[in-house]
Amino acid sequence: MERLDKIEQPNDIKQFEEEDWEPLAGEIRQFLLDHVSRTGGHLASNLGCVELTMALHLVLELPRDRIIWDVGHQCYTHKLLTGRKEGFDHLRQLGGMSGFPKRVESDTDVFETGHSSTSISAAIGMAKAGELTGTEGTVVAVIGDGSFTGGLTYEALNNLGRLKSSCMVVLNDNDMSIDENVGGMSNYLNKIRVGQAYNGVKSGVEKGLLNIPGIGEGLAKAVKRGKDSIKELLVPGMFFEDLGITYIGPIDGHNISKMVDTFQAAIKLNRPVVVHVKTQKGRGYRYAEKHPKYFHGVEPFDLKTGKVLKKQTKMTNTGVFGRKLLALGEQYPNLVAITAAMASGTGLEKFANVYPARFFDVGIAEQHAVTFAAGLASGGMIPVVAVYSSFLQRAYDQILHDVCLQGLHVIFAVDRSGLVGQDGATHQGIFDTAYLSHIPGLTVIAPKNRYELTKSMEFAMEFQGPVAIKYSRGDAFYGLKEQLAPVEYGKSEILFQGKRLALLAVGNMVEIAYEAYERLTELGFSITLVNARFISPLDEEMLKQLAREHEIIVTLEEHVQTGGYGQAVSAFYMQNGFRGRVRNIAIPDCFVEHGRVDALREKLGLNASGVVRALLEDLDAKEQIQNVKIKKEF
Ligand SMILES: Cc1ncc(C[n+]2csc(CCOP(=O)(O)OP(=O)(O)O)c2C)c(N)n1
Incomplete structure (x- = not known):
C-alpha cells in the first residue's frame, strides 16, 4: 500500500499526481476488503464511493471545508483519507473506531449521522451559520439515492432553494437503498440516467456550465433560461432547477478527474447546487457487485468465497x-x-x-x-x-x-x-x-x-x-418453552414463584433473568421470576400481589432508566404505599456506543453475572457477592 501509507492526515491526498489517483483507489479498495472481511461492517456502499470521496478530498480543504455524510455508513474512505487507518483494526468494536462519523474522532467529522436524510438540512444550517458569522468554507452534503426518499430531504431542498445558501449536495446515486430503491424519485433519477435524449441535453448543459472559466450567477441563469425553452421532460434535473437549485449531472462517479472538475465548477457557482453522481454499489468486489444487498452490512466473511464465517444456527x-x-x-x-x-x-x-x-x-x-x-x-x-x-x-x-x-x-x-x-x-x-x-x-x-x-x-x-x-436483534430465545401462559390483555406472567425477592424482566431480558434465577437457585435462594410481557398497560393486579408477598422488587430491562418499565413500576409502588425496596436495573440515561452486544451488556451490568451481583446485593448476601467477584464469570 505504498500510496495509502503516505496518507497520515487530512489533505495528504493532494500530494499525488493524477496518474496516482486510480492506483490509490485500488489500494483503498483492497484495504477496505481486507479489513471489513475481518471485522464486519458496511462494505458495498463504501466500495461504491471510493472515487467520489477521493475527488471531494482533492477539491476541498479540510477541516475548513465540511462534508456531511448522510447516514454515515459510507464514510470509511473519508476516515482513511483523514489518517485513521489504524482505527480499522478495531472497527465498530467496544472502545474502537466507530463505523459512522464521530466528532470525537476527528475535526473532519463535522456532523454525526446514522439515521438517514439529515445531511442537507444540516449542511444548509452550517452554510447559513458560515454566512452569519463570516466563517469561510464550503459545505457539502453527500446523500445516497436511498436516503433521497426520506421526507426531510424535501423539506431541506425546499428551504435550500429559498435561502440560496452556497451549499453543494452530492447525490450519490447507485440505484440501490439497502434493498432495491423504490418510488417516484428513484424512477425520476433513473430516467435522468438512462434516457438517450437527456444525455444530449445534459452534455450541452454541462459544457455550458463547466467549460467556460469563471462561471457566475449570470451564466447559470442563462443556461437555465436555455433549458426552460426545452420541454421540461427532456431536461435533466428540472425538478431541482424549479426549486431554485442548480442541477449538474449525471456524471460518472468512478471517474475522479471528471468529478474533480465538476465539483470545482459547482463550488465556484457559489449557490445551491446538486451534483448528480452515478456510482456502482459494491464496486471492485464481484460478490458485492452481484449481491449489494447482502454486502450492505456484513459480518466477518471469507474474502475468497464471499461467505460469512459465522453460521446462523438459530432463527432470529x-x-x-x-x-x-x-x-x-x-x-x-x-x-x-x-x-x-x-x-x-x-x-x-x-x-x-x-x-x-x-x-x-x-x-x-x-x-x-x-x-x-x-x-x-x-x-x-x-x-x-x-x-x-x-x-x-x-x-x-x-x-x-x-x-x-x-x-x-x-x-x-x-x-x-x-x-x-x-x-x-x-x-x-x-x-x-x-x-x-x-x-x-x-x-x-x-x-x-x-x-x-x-x-x-x-x-x-x-x-x-x-x-x-x-423484540430484539439476533437469535430468538428458545428457552422457557413450557412456560407460556395465554397472552391476555395487560397480564404479566409469573414464571417461578419464590419469596422475598421478585425479579420482573422485560422482553429479551427474561432470558438473562432466567439465567440469573438459575444461578441463585443453585446458591440456595428462592426468588420469584416474572415475565412483564405487557409494558403498557401495567399489570397492576399482579404488582399488588407481588407487593403482598415480597420485600424486594427488582425490574430488569434493556432500556434507559427514564421512561422505562422499571420507572413505571416504581411510580406505581410509590403511589400505592409499598414499604419494601424497589430497584430498577436498566441502562443509565446515556447514549450507548458501539461494541458487541455481549460486551456492552457486560459493561452495563446487563448480563447474567451483573444481574446476579445486583440481586445478591439486594438480598444482602455478602459472602456470595465475594464469590461472584472471585469467579467473575458464571
Ligand atoms: C431513518 C432511517 N431509516 C432506515 C435506515 C437504514 N438504512 C441505512 S442505509 C440505508 C440505505 C441508504 O441508501 P442510500 O442512501 O442510497 O445509500 P447506499 O447505501 O446505497 O450508498 C437504509 C435504509 C436509516 N439509516 N435511517
Missing part, C-alpha cells in the same frame, strides 16, 4: 416474525405489511413475495409509513408496520396523532429493540418504551421468547386498537 426474532406474518397473511386477507426501506432487515421479504399487492415498501419514510398505515386502517385493513426501534423514533407524532388518537388498529412490529451492538449510539433501540408506553390507548408488548412473539402477533391481530410488539 426477525425470522420468527417474518414467518408468522406470512401465515397470518393467509388467515387475514385484510392484513397488509409496510416497511420503510427495510424489507429484508425486518423479515418481510417472504410476505412481499407471496402477497405483493399487500406489501408496501415506502422508502426511508418512517413518518409516512405510520400515517399511511393509519389511512389503511381507516379503510378497513390491518396494517403491520415493521420498523427498527431507533428509526421509529422519528415517527412519534404520527403514532400519537394519526394512529393512537383515533384508536386505529395498527400493529407496530418494533424490531431491534434493545442493544443492537456495533452500529452504535444512533442505532441502539433503548428508548422505545419511553416514547411508546405513555401514549394513551397504545398497548405495548415485549414477548420473552420466539413462541410468545408469535402468540403476541395473534393477540395483536384480534385486538381492536393500536399495538406495539417489541
Whole structure:
C-alpha cells in the first residue's frame, strides 16, 4: 500500500499526481476488503464511493471545508483519507473506531449521522451559520439515492432553494437503498440516467456550465433560461432547477478527474447546487457487485468465497416474525405489511413475495409509513408496520396523532429493540418504551421468547386498537418453552414463584433473568421470576400481589432508566404505599456506543453475572457477592 501509507492526515491526498489517483483507489479498495472481511461492517456502499470521496478530498480543504455524510455508513474512505487507518483494526468494536462519523474522532467529522436524510438540512444550517458569522468554507452534503426518499430531504431542498445558501449536495446515486430503491424519485433519477435524449441535453448543459472559466450567477441563469425553452421532460434535473437549485449531472462517479472538475465548477457557482453522481454499489468486489444487498452490512466473511464465517444456527426474532406474518397473511386477507426501506432487515421479504399487492415498501419514510398505515386502517385493513426501534423514533407524532388518537388498529412490529451492538449510539433501540408506553390507548408488548412473539402477533391481530410488539436483534430465545401462559390483555406472567425477592424482566431480558434465577437457585435462594410481557398497560393486579408477598422488587430491562418499565413500576409502588425496596436495573440515561452486544451488556451490568451481583446485593448476601467477584464469570 505504498500510496495509502503516505496518507497520515487530512489533505495528504493532494500530494499525488493524477496518474496516482486510480492506483490509490485500488489500494483503498483492497484495504477496505481486507479489513471489513475481518471485522464486519458496511462494505458495498463504501466500495461504491471510493472515487467520489477521493475527488471531494482533492477539491476541498479540510477541516475548513465540511462534508456531511448522510447516514454515515459510507464514510470509511473519508476516515482513511483523514489518517485513521489504524482505527480499522478495531472497527465498530467496544472502545474502537466507530463505523459512522464521530466528532470525537476527528475535526473532519463535522456532523454525526446514522439515521438517514439529515445531511442537507444540516449542511444548509452550517452554510447559513458560515454566512452569519463570516466563517469561510464550503459545505457539502453527500446523500445516497436511498436516503433521497426520506421526507426531510424535501423539506431541506425546499428551504435550500429559498435561502440560496452556497451549499453543494452530492447525490450519490447507485440505484440501490439497502434493498432495491423504490418510488417516484428513484424512477425520476433513473430516467435522468438512462434516457438517450437527456444525455444530449445534459452534455450541452454541462459544457455550458463547466467549460467556460469563471462561471457566475449570470451564466447559470442563462443556461437555465436555455433549458426552460426545452420541454421540461427532456431536461435533466428540472425538478431541482424549479426549486431554485442548480442541477449538474449525471456524471460518472468512478471517474475522479471528471468529478474533480465538476465539483470545482459547482463550488465556484457559489449557490445551491446538486451534483448528480452515478456510482456502482459494491464496486471492485464481484460478490458485492452481484449481491449489494447482502454486502450492505456484513459480518466477518471469507474474502475468497464471499461467505460469512459465522453460521446462523438459530432463527432470529426477525425470522420468527417474518414467518408468522406470512401465515397470518393467509388467515387475514385484510392484513397488509409496510416497511420503510427495510424489507429484508425486518423479515418481510417472504410476505412481499407471496402477497405483493399487500406489501408496501415506502422508502426511508418512517413518518409516512405510520400515517399511511393509519389511512389503511381507516379503510378497513390491518396494517403491520415493521420498523427498527431507533428509526421509529422519528415517527412519534404520527403514532400519537394519526394512529393512537383515533384508536386505529395498527400493529407496530418494533424490531431491534434493545442493544443492537456495533452500529452504535444512533442505532441502539433503548428508548422505545419511553416514547411508546405513555401514549394513551397504545398497548405495548415485549414477548420473552420466539413462541410468545408469535402468540403476541395473534393477540395483536384480534385486538381492536393500536399495538406495539417489541423484540430484539439476533437469535430468538428458545428457552422457557413450557412456560407460556395465554397472552391476555395487560397480564404479566409469573414464571417461578419464590419469596422475598421478585425479579420482573422485560422482553429479551427474561432470558438473562432466567439465567440469573438459575444461578441463585443453585446458591440456595428462592426468588420469584416474572415475565412483564405487557409494558403498557401495567399489570397492576399482579404488582399488588407481588407487593403482598415480597420485600424486594427488582425490574430488569434493556432500556434507559427514564421512561422505562422499571420507572413505571416504581411510580406505581410509590403511589400505592409499598414499604419494601424497589430497584430498577436498566441502562443509565446515556447514549450507548458501539461494541458487541455481549460486551456492552457486560459493561452495563446487563448480563447474567451483573444481574446476579445486583440481586445478591439486594438480598444482602455478602459472602456470595465475594464469590461472584472471585469467579467473575458464571
Ligand atoms: C431513518 C432511517 N431509516 C432506515 C435506515 C437504514 N438504512 C441505512 S442505509 C440505508 C440505505 C441508504 O441508501 P442510500 O442512501 O442510497 O445509500 P447506499 O447505501 O446505497 O450508498 C437504509 C435504509 C436509516 N439509516 N435511517
